[in-house]
Amino acid sequence: MAEYAIEIDHLTKKFGDFTAVNDISLKIEKGEIFGLLGPNGAGKSTTINMLLGLIEPTSGTIIVEGKDIRKKLNEIKQDIGLVMQETIVEPELTAEQNLRLFGRLYHMSEEEIEKKIPFLLELAGLTEFRHAYAGTFSGGMKRRLETVKSLIHDPKILVLDEPTTGLDIQNRTKVWDLIRKINKEKEVTVLMTTQYLEEADEMCNRIAIIDHGKIVALGTPTELKHKIGKNVVVEVATSRQWLDKVAEILKKITGEKVTTSGDRASIAISGDAVKKTEQIMNELSRNKIPINGISMHEPTLDDVFLKLTGTSLRDTASQEGFASRREMLMRRR
Ligand SMILES: Nc1ncnc2c1ncn2[C@@H]1O[C@H](COP(=O)(O)OP(=O)(O)O)[C@@H](O)[C@H]1O
């Protein structure tokens, strides 16, 4: 029995001169929900695609369930169910026809496939839509169908590439529930990528933060937040022309390193945060600096990302994720 579900060792992928994945090493334990968190272009899909041999690594090794992808790719394909970033359910086919088609691709017998269909539809909460065309489904329903479709051959590992990007918060929650259920009830190891901090925080027991092809931090959500080394983050929202002045005041009062992003300046502090925040507010007011808001919160994964990379994930997330990023921002307060 292999000790780990997936072992990635010094994995690198170059496209010409460009290094998309830069010397990544990771061990994913059996039964965990592991998250690869990073902005667009970080190298998440490239990493995932190398797991299944869709892209050949430039260097490094990948071991899945004890098997090296260079030697046992066909066996590994049986171990992994993959949900790609783009939805690929067939709109002209019904829910059950989509599942049937996929089962045949895995050379399963008709009997095995028919046995599986009701079970998978039930898991996805799509039983009553068995005979409905997938083309009529909402984005969330398509995602759920796609997710259970990749389980038809009973894989040990489920790999999901940005499973909720572009979904609204209700559909996102349903996809989360489905992934949790698969992980728990079916004892399937989950590797998922996301550009949403809150998703990683809520879903994953361990997270690797990836930026420009490199892993910049790895640990449980709590461990990552402790990396900040401070217990409170104070954030001041102002307008851009006042940002430097606000940063200067934050620095003067706390003596800590200030990070700025967009129209906000923030600082991580420990000790009596209320008192320091009061001093900050007094100083801002004394200098007649207009502010749009000031908040104190526990360090979030975004603060960690900001500290490690110098940019905020909130600012680097794609346009399409904008609405949901706003929702996230509101919820994280
Ligand atoms: N086939 C390719 N040829 C050249 N560059 C690529 C190719 N695939 C991906 N890239 C580049 O590699 C980087 C990582 O891409 P990707 O793994 O898709 O990121 P993510 O999934 O994290 O958004 C991006 O800068 C992307 O433009």
Ligand SMILES: [Mg+2]
């Ligand atoms: Mg991607």
